[in-house]
Each structure stands twice: as C-alpha cells, then as structure tokens.
Amino acid sequence: MKHTILRGAGAALAVTLAAIWAFPVYWMVNSSFLTPATISKLTPTWVPFGGNLSNYRAVLQDNAFLSALGMSLVVTAICLVLCLIYALLASFAIGRFRFKGRKSFVLAIIVVQMLPAEAMFIAQYKMLASANLLNSVIGVSVIYLAMVVPFTTWMLRGFVAGIPVDLEEAAMIDGCTRMGAFRRVTFPLLAPGLVASGVFAFLQVWNEFALASIILTESQKATLPLWLRDFAQSSNLGVTEWGEVMAGSVLVAIPVIVFFMIVQGRMAQGLVGGAVKG
Amino acid sequence: MTTTMTAPASSPARVEQPPRRRRRRSRLPYILLIPAVGTLLIGLGYPVTWQILNSFKEYGLKQQFGQPAEFVGFDNYIALFTDAVFWQIALRSVVFMAATAAVTMVIGIAFALLMKVVPTWSRIVLQVAMLLAWAMPIVAQMTVANWLIDDRNGVVNYVLSLLPGVDYIGHDWLRDPLSFFGVALVIITWASVPFVAFSVYAGLTQVSEEVLEAGQLDGASQFQMLRLIIMPIIRPVLVILILLQLIWDLRVFAQIQLLQDFGAGGERYDLLGTYIYGLGIGQGQFGAAAAAAMVVMILTLAVSWGYVRRLLKEDEES
Numbered sequence: 358m359k360h361t362i363l364r365g366a367g368a369a370l371a372v373t374l375a376a377i378w379a380f381p382v383y384w385m386v387n388s389s390f391l392t393p394a395t396i397s398k399l400t401p402t403w404v405p406f407g408g409n410l411s412n413y414r415a416v417l418q419d420n421a422f423l424s425a426l427g428m429s430l431v432v433t434a435i436c437l438v439l440c441l442i443y444a445l446l447a448s449f450a451i452g453r454f455r456f457k458g459r460k461s462f463v464l465a466i467i468v469v470q471m472l473p474a475e476a477m478f479i480a481q482y483k484m485l486a487s488a489n490l491l492n493s494v495i496g497v498s499v500i501y502l503a504m505v506v507p508f509t510t511w512m513l514r515g516f517v518a519g520i521p522v523d524l525e526e527a528a529m530i531d532g533c534t535r536m537g538a539f540r541r542v543t544f545p546l547l548a549p550g551l552v553a554s555g556v557f558a559f560l561q562v563w564n565e566f567a568l569a570s571i572i573l574t575e576s577q578k579a580t581l582p583l584w585l586r587d588f589a590q591s592s593n594l595g596v597t598e599w600g601e602v603m604a605g606s607v608l609v610a611i612p613v614i615v616f617f618m619i620v621q622g623r624m625a626q627g628l629v630g631g632a633v634k635g
Numbered sequence: 636m637t638t639t640m641t642a643p644a645s646s647p648a649r650v651e652q653p654p655r656r657r658r659r660r661s662r663l664p665y666i667l668l669i670p671a672v673g674t675l676l677i678g679l680g681y682p683v684t685w686q687i688l689n690s691f692k693e694y695g696l697k698q699q700f701g702q703p704a705e706f707v708g709f710d711n712y713i714a715l716f717t718d719a720v721f722w723q724i725a726l727r728s729v730v731f732m733a734a735t736a737a738v739t740m741v742i743g744i745a746f747a748l749l750m751k752v753v754p755t756w757s758r759i760v761l762q763v764a765m766l767l768a769w770a771m772p773i774v775a776q777m778t779v780a781n782w783l784i785d786d787r788n789g790v791v792n793y794v795l796s797l798l799p800g801v802d803y804i805g806h807d808w809l810r811d812p813l814s815f816f817g818v819a820l821v822i823i824t825w826a827s828v829p830f831v832a833f834s835v836y837a838g839l840t841q842v843s844e845e846v847l848e849a850g851q852l853d854g855a856s857q858f859q860m861l862r863l864i865i866m867p868i869i870r871p872v873l874v875i876l877i878l879l880q881l882i883w884d885l886r887v888f889a890q891i892q893l894l895q896d897f898g899a900g901g902e903r904y905d906l907l908g909t910y911i912y913g914l915g916i917g918q919g920q921f922g923a924a925a926a927a928a929m930v931v932m933i934l935t936l937a938v939s940w941g942y943v944r945r946l947l948k949e950d951e952e953s
Contacts, residue, residue, distance in 0.1 A: 364752070364753065364754055367749060367752050367753040367754075367757070368753050368754050368756075368757035369757075370749065370753075371749055371750070371753045371757040371758060371760065371761045372757055372760055372761070374746070374749075374761060374764075375757075375760045375761040375763070375764035375765075376764070378761075378764040378765055378767075378768050378825070378828075378829075379763075379764035379767050379768070381768070381771075381776075381779045381780065381783060381825070382767045382768065382771065382779075384779065384782070384783060384790060385775070385779045385782075388782065396788065397788060398788075399787075399788070399793075399804075400793070401788070401790045401793050439670075439674075442670070443670040443671045443674055444671065446667040446668070446670060446671065447667060447668050447670070447671035447672075449667055450663075450664035450665075450667035450668050451664075451668075451950075453664075454661070454663070454664040456664045456665070458665075459664070460947075462668060462672070463947065463950050464943070464947060465675065466671075466675075467943050467946045467947065468936065468939075468943055469675065469679060471882060471935055471936065471939040471942070471943065472679075472932060472935060472936075473882075473885060473886030473888070473908070473931065473935055474886065474888055474889075474908075475886060475888045475907060475908030475911055475912070475928065475931055476928050476929075476931040476932035476935060477679065477682055477683060477686065477928065477932070478888075478911075478912070478928075479686065479911060479912075479915035479916070479921065479924045479925060479928055480682035480683060480685045480686035480689075480925065480928070481678070481682045482915070482916065483682070483685060483689075483921060484681055484682045484685060499674075499677055499678050500678050501678075502674045502678055503674050503675050503677065503678020503679045504678070506671050506674050506675065507675070510671060511946075514950075563772070564772040564773060564774075566773055566774050566889040566892075566893070567888045567889045567892070567908075570889075570892065571912070571916060582772065582773070582774040585774045585775065585778055586774055586778070586893060586896060589778045589781065589897070590896060590897070597782075597785070599782050599785070599788065602778060602782065603778075603779070603782060605778075606775040606778050606779055609772060609774065609775050610770070610771055610772055610775040613770055613771070613772050613775075614767065614770040614771070617766070617769070617770035618766065618770070621766055621769075621770075
C-alpha cells in the first residue's frame, strides 16, 4: 500500500519535472502561432487556439533568413563531406595500424576537443584576416573542419576497431586488393558509424555560434544562428515581434531536434565511453 | 597544435610494443592521416602557434597599422596578472563554472535516481521532455529564455506576480550582474541536466539487482544502499561527468555573449570568453588577448587532463 502511494507520488513528480523541462520548448512553439495583438497582451495566452501561420510566413519571406539558410546549408555540406572523408581515412589509420606517431596523433585529437573556442578564436580571426578570408565560406569551413574532424575521427575509430580485420583479410585472400577489400567489406559495415558521426558533425557545424559571430560579421554572410540573434535584436529597439522571433527559433531548432533524436542513444554512450562498463 | 602537443607524448621512453595487428611497416597509415593532419595544422596548429608567439609580443593598435610587433617577453602576462579586472573576471569564471557544474550534477543525479524508481511511462515522459531541452541549439535556447523573462510580456514575470504581494511586471532580469549570471546558470543547467541524468541513469541500470538484494538482506537502509553500494559502482561515470561539466561550463562564451547582446554589456557581465573577445576584437589589443587566451587554454587543459588520460587508456585497450 505504502509502496503504491510512493510510486504514484514519484510519477507525479516526474511528470511535473517533465512539464517544467519541456516548458521553454512548448512556449517557443506556442508563441510562434500567436499574432502580435495576442502576444502583447499582459495576460499570457497558454494555448495557441486561434493562432495562425502568419509568423512563419513572415520569416520564410524574409530575405535575410533565406540567405542565412543558404549559407548554413553550404557551409554544413562542405564541412560534412570533407570531414567524413578525412575522418574516415584517419580513423582507418589509427584503428587498423600501429605505427610510430600514432599515439601522438591520438593525443592530439583528444586534446583538441577539449579546447574551447574562446582559447583560440582571436588567433583564428587574425589568421583569416591576414589571408583575407573573413566573411567567406572557405574561411569559416577551414576552422569548422578543424573543429569537427577530431571528434569524428575518434568516434569512427571505435566503429573501425569493431570490424574484425579477419573479414578484410578473408576478402584479400579471395583476391580483393586492399582497397577492394575496404570498399566491399569494411565500408558497408561502417555505414551506421558514418551516419551517426555525420549527424554529430552536422549538429556541431549547424549550431556553431561563437566562431561564426567573429568570422562572419557581414549580415549577408550570416549563418542561421547569427541570423536568429540579429532577428531577435533588430526589433529590440521598438517592440520585439516575439511571435516572429519564436517562429524563427522553431525553424532553426527543428532540423536539429529531428537529427538529435536519431543519435541521442549514442550521445551519452559516446561521451562517457567505457566508464559505465567499469 | 599537433606539433606542440606531440612532444610530451613521445618523450617517455617508448617501449617497443610488438604491433598487434599489422606487422608490415607500411607508409599507408601516414598517407591516410595527411588530410586530417593538414586540416588540424591549418585550422588549429597555425593559429595556436601565432597565439603563443604573439602572447609574447607587443601587438596593439599601432601594430595593426603596420608597425612591427616586437617581442616583449612576459610583459603581456605580467600586465594581465597585475590587472585587478582580469583577476576578478577569472575568479568569476571559475566560480560560475564550479557553481553551474555542481548544480547540474546534483539535479542530474536526482533525476536519474527518480527515473530509476518511477513507473516506466512517467520515466519516458521525463526522458522525452529532457531530450527536447537537450536538443535545443544554444541560440534558440537563449532567444527563448529572453522571451520567457521579457520584462513586460514574459511569462516568468507574470507567474511570479501571481504570488500575493509580489510585482515583477517590468522587472529586468539582466540588469543586476548577479541576476544576470543567475539567469545564465539556470539556462545552462536546464540544457546540461539531461546529459547528466541520462548518463547516470545508464550507469544505474548497470547496478545488478543481486547486489542490492544482498545489501537489503544485510539490513542496509535506503540511504546506506545509495551511499555504500550504488555510489561506488557508478563513481567512474560521475567522475567523468563532473570533468565534462567543468570543461563545458568554462566554455560558455556563446551563452554569455548572447545574454549580453539581449541585455546589458560591459565588464561587470563578462566571463573569460567575452573578456578575451572584448580585448582582442573590441579593443584591438591582440598581444594581451593572446596572453589571456593562453591562460584559458592552460586552465582548460589542466581541468580536462583526467578525461584526456582516460580516453587515451580506452584507446590503448581497444
């Protein structure tokens, strides 16, 4: 009897906490449907009945949004493709071979992941400035690649190590070249790893704000996170159009939430690593 | 980066391990590494080398306009370390980091324990809610937070004002520095609790029923079970989580910068990240900014060293 009551109380607590944790996300979606007249009332509107899509229409017709979307897509695509190729090659090297300098490379890719943007962005800014690459796709991609390649390599290494060498060797005995064995045997087995690490790289590049805010200062070159910041501020002078700003937030967040759900299972696993197994 | 970081790794007497997999001394692994190493050298190696050099040079506005930057030894560091403002901001950053990490850990562990004891359906509701918070991009987080605490129409002020005798309508949460950092702490905690809760929960599911039953038979109370059986088993996870939280809560440039953009700016609202930004990009004092960035870099490496060692060990075991 006592047990049932306790479980009930626990469930109630869990649901309450869930409501609190999800509230900001709910509020973002809720507000995005409300008209300026409703949203500026002193009493909040808790459910978007009678709301409409006009905020979304306004955002989608905003040239700055479309340009930022294009910029984000281009930068993310370039970084994703190059990052996966570079990281796959590197992970194969450290996952399959023992060679002099291997440990140094592994140490380097681990240490680099620890470094915060604020410890390097001044230097990266100066480098791009002297190469005349501020406000350019190439400039920001170079920095982003260096940011995502280490983690992707590290993650793929685990997948490469999980594929038995014997499989490849069997294929080579059957007459495959090493490249052939890799292409026909290892690569298909790596596909899930490539998808997972690709999503991680996507999330990092798509969400990146700190470096972008320093390197991409021209508004035509803004990526989506920069656009959202500017969009939320531009109206700050008079009255903020919170409905439109929230519609913008939803549009920026949705692809991220969708992709995040795909990899969430690996998220905790990858970062805490072998610690759980003890 | 790579060049500077490799030295310590290769120096301890390299024991000639017999290569486990491929004996052949091939050049292939080196060729495979070229693109990745090249990327790191350009994107990180060159800038960090520049930073190390320039932290020892006088590089201010004059040098921006063509004067050669001269080596001044440790002058930038001395100027930094004798500057009361820098110490204030550094101390504030460390306190903020420790406070945020502590609050996140406590709430995260509590959530994980709750998830363990509640019925499955309510656990899943909580997990979904946390995933939503976890997935939110930082800029969206900060924008929504700014709307929630909007002085006139924000729902936070409205709800607080419902309490008898409280009137928060028109209250600006970002004006008082302490309140400013309180807001930052709440947002960052909100976003990082899910990771901690999920990881600790994963750790808890590894604690076998038999061990707990044995503890119960021996007459342990609930609290004793938690302290003497469960905690030691999930300790390795907790250690890593604390390290990761500290590392992440030190690198909160984006959140602080965005809060400053929305609310008040200035030294009183700075942490190390925004301070370096102001020094370098804002005032053009690149030598001083490079020195300050080096301090952050060394601080981060010191905090993260335990985690780095663990990952290295994991690599050796694989």
